[in-house]
Amino acid sequence: xxxxxxxxxxxxxxxxxxxxxxxxxxxxxxxxxxxxxxxxxxxxxxxxxxxxxxxxxxxxxxxxxxxxxxxxxxxxxxxxxxxxxxxxxxxxxxxxxxxxxxxxxxxxxxxxxxxxxxxxxxxxxxxxxxxxxxxxxxxxxxxxxxxxxxxxxxxxxxxxxxxxxxxxxxxxxxxxxxxxxxxxxxxxxxxxxxxxxxxxxxxxxxxxxxxxxxxxxxxxxxxxxxxxxxxxxxxxxxxxxxxxxxxxxxxxxxxxxxxxxxxxxxxxxxxxxxxxxxxxxxxxxxxxxxxxxxxxxxxxxxxxxxxxxxxxxxxxxxxxxx
Numbered sequence: 001x002x003x004x005x006x007x008x009x010x011x012x013x014x015x016x017x018x019x020x021x022x023x024x025x026x027x028x029x030x031x032x033x034x035x036x037x038x039x040x041x042x043x044x045x046x047x048x049x050x051x052x053x054x055x056x057x058x059x060x061x062x063x064x065x066x067x068x069x070x071x072x073x074x075x076x077x078x079x080x081x082x083x084x085x086x087x088x089x090x091x092x093x094x095x096x097x098x099x100x101x102x103x104x105x106x107x108x109x110x111x112x113x114x115x116x117x118x119x120x121x122x123x124x125x126x127x128x129x130x131x132x133x134x135x136x137x138x139x140x141x142x143x144x145x146x147x148x149x150x151x152x153x154x155x156x157x158x159x160x161x162x163x164x165x166x167x168x169x170x171x172x173x174x175x176x177x178x179x180x181x182x183x184x185x186x187x188x189x190x191x192x193x194x195x196x197x198x199x200x201x202x203x204x205x206x207x208x209x210x211x212x213x214x215x216x217x218x219x220x221x222x223x224x225x226x227x228x229x230x231x232x233x234x235x236x237x238x239x240x241x242x243x244x245x246x247x248x249x250x251x252x253x254x255x256x257x258x259x260x261x262x263x264x265x266x267x268x269x270x271x272x273x274x275x276x277x278x279x280x281x282x283x284x285x286x287x288x289x290x291x292x293x294x295x296x297x298x299x300x301x302x303x304x305x306x307x308x309x310x311x312x313x314x315x316x317x318x319x320x321x322x
Contacts, residue, residue, distance in 0.1 A: 031053070031054065031088075032052075032053065032054035032055070032064075032067065032071070032271050033052075033053050033271060033273070033274070034050065034051070034052050034071070034108050034271065034272075034273050035050075035276070036048070036050050036051075036274065036276065037050075037278060038124065038136060038138075038276070038278070039278040039279070040126055040134055040136065040277070040279040040317065040319060041280075042132075042319045042320050044099075044100025044101070044126065044134055044319075045097060045098060045100050046097070046098050046100075046102075046126045047096070047098075048095065048096050048098060048104060048107065049093065049095045050074065050093070050094045050095075050108060051093045052071045052091065052092045052093075053067070053089050053091040054066060054067030054070050054089070054090060055067060055089070056085070056088075057069070067090050067092065069111065069116070070271065071092075071108075071109065071110060071111065072106070072109040072110075072111055072116075072118070073092060073094065074094050074096070074106070074107040078096050078097075079096045080094070080095045080096070081093065094107070098126070100126065100127075100128060101126070101128060102125070102126070103125040104123070104125075105121070105122070105124075106121045106122065106123070107122065107124070108121065108122045108273070110303055112144045112145070118143055118144065119142070119143065119144030119145075120140070120143065120144065121141055121143060122138060122140050122141070123139045123141075124137070125137050129316060130318075132281070132318050133317070133319075134279070134316070135314065135316045136277050136313075136315045136316075136317070137312065137313070138312070139310055139311075139312050140303070140305070140306045140310065140312075140313070141306055141310055142303065142307045146307055158172060158175050160244070161175035161178055161179065161244070162174075162175045163243075164240045164243040164244050165178075166232070166236060166240075169228060169231060169232065174227070177227060178223065178224070181226070181227060182219065182220060184308055185222075185223065186216060186219060187304075187305065187308060188305060189215050189216055189219060190304075191302040191304045192299070192300055192301025193288065193299040193300065193301040193311065194301070195300065196300060196302055196305075197211055197212060198302065199272070209245070212245055213242075213245055217241050217245060220240075221234075221237050221238070221241055224241070225237065270302055270304075271303055272300070273301050274298065274299070275299045276296055276297070276298045277296060277315050277317075278294075278296050279317045279319050280320060281317050281318045281319040281320055282295070282317065282318050283297060283315060283316075284316040284317060284318055285315070286314065286315035286316070288313060288314075288315055297315045299313045
C-alpha cells in the first residue's frame with residue numbers, strides 16, 4: 001500500500017491512487033463488518049441490533065484477525081445474543097431495547113493491534129422532538145492512532161500537483177494549499193458516509209476510476225474555484241483535475257497480498273460499517289440515504305471516515321404517520 005498518513009497534507013493524486021491500491025487491504029480485514037439496526041417504536045423506545053461478522057478464531061497461525069480481535073462485544077444482562085456461522089463467516093448478533101431518550105455508548109467498538117486498544121467507537125441517542133417526532137443521532141469517533149498507510153506529502157507529490165497547474169500558478173504554496181483544501185473533502189468521498197469510493201477499488205478498478213472522475217472531479221473543481229477564482233477558467237480547472245486523476249490512477253498498482261508473508265500487523269484492516277434506521281412513519285430530514293422501497297434510512301462507511309473529525313449520522317422522523 002501507499003505510504004500515506006492523515007496527519008500531513010494529502011497528495012490528491014496519491015489519494016486517488018489509494019482508491020485502487022488500498023482495496024487490497026480488504027483481504028486483511030478477514031471480511032469483518034458491522035451491521036447496526038436501530039428501530040424506533042411509536043412510544044419512542046428503540047430496539048438496537050448489532051450484527052458483528054468476522055472470522056472464527058483458529059489454532060495456529062491465522063492470516064487475518066479473528067472476530068473477537070477486531071470487535072469489542074457489548075456486554076451486560078440487557079443484551080440478548082446469538083451466534084451463527086455461514087461458510088467462513090462467524091456472526092455475533094446482539095439485541096437490546098432502550099427507553100425513549102436513552103443513549104448507548106460503544107456497542108460498535110473496533111480494536112487495534114495486539115494490545116486491543118480502542119481505535120473506533122460510537123454513541124447513539126433517540127430523543128423526542130414532539131408528540132410523534134423523534135431524532136436519531138449516531139456519533140462516530142476515531143480514538144486510535146492516525147493510520148500510517150495514508151497520506152504523507154512528499155517532494156514527488158508536490159511535483160505532481162505543480163506539474164498539473166499552469167504557470168504562473170504552479171508554485172509550492174499553491175500546491176500545498178490545494179492539498180490542504182482537498183483533504184477534508186476527499187476523505188468522505190473515499191470512506192463515506194454514502195457510497196464509499198474505496199469499496200470499488202479492488203473489485204472494479206475501471207468503475208472506481210469512472211466514479212472518481214464524477215465525484216472527486218466535482219469536489220476538486222469546487223476546491224480550485226475557491227482557491228484560484230478567475231485566475232483559472234473553467235476549462236483550465238477541468239484540465240488540471242483530469243490530469244490529477246489520470247496521474248493518480250496510472251501510478252496505482254493494485255496487487256494481492258502475498259499469503260506466505262503473513263499479515264503486516266494484527267490490525268483490524270478495513271471494516272465496512274452499515275447503520276440502518278427503521279421506524280413506522282416518515283422521514284422529516286436526514287443526512288443519510290433513504291430506501292424508497294422500505295422507507296428505511298441507511299449510512300454506509302468505513303471507520304476511517306472519522307479520522308479527521310467526528311462523523312454524525314442524523315435523522316428526524318415522525319412515527320405512526322403515512
